[in-house]
Amino acid sequence: MNYWLVKSEPEAYSWADFLRDDGTAWTGVRNYQARNNLNLMQPGDQVLFYHSVSEKAVVGLAEVAAPAAPDATAEAGSPWVAVALRPVGPLARPVALAALKADARLAELALLRQSRLSVLPVRPDEFDLIMALGAA
DNA sequence: GCCAACGTTGGC
């Protein structure tokens, strides 16, 4: 079991949209490093859902429903892939970026080190801590 | 709205 974090601008595709759709194909990733992370995802992996830009908080938990497959929104023959994600549930309390930065135990969190990457790995200890911070 | 970080493109 591995842990990940995906980012979405809520104005483009929000957690509420994700719940409404009861999951979605995570298409549109056009960065090789992010793609490599998508390729490493396995069904059942847990995925933190992060709202970037306007909210800057982890808002929910998703899981991988299907592994990487060619991204249907990309040109045929292109290297881009998508995984299927399904919602697990919202965090009782969103965990703000500021809270992540404030916790010394998250100093190595990939999100903080590579703020522009949209699909990031999360260590098990980091995942547990973020889930604890997001619990009621 | 600005700017830093960083990936990509294209000229040489």
Add this chain to the structure above:
DNA sequence: GCCAACGTTGGC
């Protein structure tokens, strides 16, 4: 193969 120019992302 290098590097300047440029575009995009995302925090502030």
